[in-house]
Amino acid sequence: MDRLDEKVAVVTGAASGIGRAVAHALLGEGMKVVLADIEAPALARTATELADAGELLAVTCDVSDPDAVDTLRDAALERFGAVHVVMNNAGVSTGGPVWSHTPADWEWVLGVNLMGVVNGVRSFTPLMIEQGEGHIVNTASMAGLSSPPFMAVYNVSKHAVVALSETLFGDLALVGATGVGVSVLCPGWVQTRIHEAARNRPDDGTSGAAASDAGGAESGEDSARAGFAELAASLIAGGINPDDVAAQVVDAIRSRRFYVLTHPEWVPMVTGRVERIAAGEDPLVVGLPADD
Numbered sequence: 704m705d706r707l708d709e710k711v712a713v714v715t716g717a718a719s720g721i722g723r724a725v726a727h728a729l730l731g732e733g734m735k736v737v738l739a740d741i742e743a744p745a746l747a748r749t750a751t752e753l754a755d756a757g758e759l760l761a762v763t764c765d766v767s768d769p770d771a772v773d774t775l776r777d778a779a780l781e782r783f784g785a786v787h788v789v790m791n792n793a794g795v796s797t798g799g800p801v802w803s804h805t806p807a808d809w810e811w812v813l814g815v816n817l818m819g820v821v822n823g824v825r826s827f828t829p830l831m832i833e834q835g836e837g838h839i840v841n842t843a844s845m846a847g848l849s850s851p852p853f854m855a856v857y858n859v860s861k862h863a864v865v866a867l868s869e870t871l872f873g874d875l876a877l878v879g880a881t882g883v884g885v886s887v888l889c890p891g892w893v894q895t896r897i898h899e900a901a902r903n904r905p906d907d908g909t910s911g912a913a914a915s916d917a918g919g920a921e922s923g924e925d926s927a928r929a930g931f932a933e934l935a936a937s938l939i940a941g942g943i944n945p946d947d948v949a950a951q952v953v954d955a956i957r958s959r960r961f962y963v964l965t966h967p968e969w970v971p972m973v974t975g976r977v978e979r980i981a982a983g984e985d986p987l988v989v990g991l992p993a994d995d
């Protein structure tokens with residue numbers, strides 16, 4: 704989509720991090736932007752901070768709720784009359800060994816990271832096909848192209864978003880919807896608040912993966928999980944600036960680039976995985992990408 708000015712974008716997870724930066728960048732391109740997020744106070748703050756950058760609408764929305772995403776679409780249409788770009792970006796994370804995650808962990812993370820994207824694609828794609836013009840950006844992660852340890856729930860959600868996006872790309876081509884583009888965003892570490900995602904976790908009576916542990920003494924799993932959380936926080940703090948990610952997203956929308964890998968130095972991790980699959984070798988058990 705080469706011309707963005709005067710067009711309309713919807714960005715989920717827009718109150719913080721990557722979503723906020725993309726919303727800001729799209730306003731800078733002259734787009735009207737609908738900011739959607741579950742965290743109402745942060746959303747209101749962001750809307751106030753970005754108000755001078757262009758025309759916007761803030762909508763509180765839980766992307767894991769299909770009806771809420773339909774309501775978001777309807778609010779965007781009512782205010783701006785069309786939607787040309789949707790970025791299904793809201794995301795959360797949790798960590799720990801695969802077996803330690805509770806059903807509530809799976810439900811929460813898959814509900815936001817996967818079903819949030821499913822809901823956005825289901826709700827907005829028919830509109831774009833009918834319009835004959837549009838671009839859908841789904842936020843996955845490098846964790847959707849590799850399987851780092853202690854991130855199973857997140858990895859599963861992000862692999863699914865890559866699969867969904869690749870399938871969407873093919874489906875649009877097969878039905879001849881040539882005006883609708885797709886991108887899948889796969890960043891490495893970015894300086895955001897993703898490691899504090901539990902701030903938006905619904906109160907389900909558990910405290911996450913740790914709730915599955917029996918007994919009071921700290922187990923090896925507990926300390927490994929705590930060590931991982933600390934490491935993830937420091938890697939995120941050392942990540943790239945969300946504005947750099949936003950610039951690449953804008954470029955991908957303009958040039959209709961499908962894969963948006965923001966960290967070129969991480970690409971060998973992806974090619975190495977494919978080579979191992981082709982050679983029938985075991986997966987590489989990585990520490991974390993920064994250790995490579």
Ligand SMILES: NC(=O)c1ccc[n+]([C@@H]2O[C@H](COP(=O)([O-])OP(=O)(O)OC[C@H]3O[C@@H](n4cnc5c(N)ncnc54)[C@H](O)[C@@H]3O)[C@@H](O)[C@H]2O)c1
Nearest residue numbers: 716719720721741742765766793794844892893895896897
């Ligand atoms: N930060 C990184 O290193 C990194 C790397 C790869 C991918 N990502 C992905 O980028 C996306 C954005 O995350 P971020 O890093 O900017 O984190 P962030 O925590 O700064 O922003 C995420 C936003 O999503 C919102 N959100 C959470 N649950 C929601 C829900 N149910 N409905 C609507 N909004 C909800 C949060 O309130 C927050 O504003 C996520 O999908 C994340 O998985 C982040």
